[in-house]
Amino acid sequence: MKTLIALTALVLIVAVNAQYSPTTTECCEKHYLYPIRRVVSYITTSSRCHLKAHVFTTVAGKVWCVNPDLDWVQKIVTKLDENTAATPTKLWF
Incomplete structure (x- = not known):
């Protein structure tokens, strides 16, 4: 009986944890092929x-899936990473 209660509690904990943990991800179905400006x-x-x-x-708030192996994508990512590293984080209240 104690084993059944312990097993039920474990299943409940795992189920609740899986439901509320940040494992939900959005995936891209295809890549946008042309260079994008103002990222x-x-x-x-x-x-x-x-x-x-x-x-x-x-x-403008538009979202585009792009291939990370393309040169133009890598240049934009590098530039964004440099800008993020150079700019101190601001906290807004």
Whole structure:
């Protein structure tokens, strides 16, 4: 009986943890092929996604999936990383 209660508690803990942990990811279905201007940020898709991609966000708020192996994508990522490293983090309240 104690084993059944312990097992039930363990299953409940795992289920709740899986539901609220940050494991939900969005994956890209295809890459946008043309250079994008005015990119303000990017994220890299999860390794669990079938398509490796960076997700660029533009000044206008548009989001584009791009191939991280392309030269123009790597240049934008390098520039964004340099700008982020050079700019101290500001806290806004």
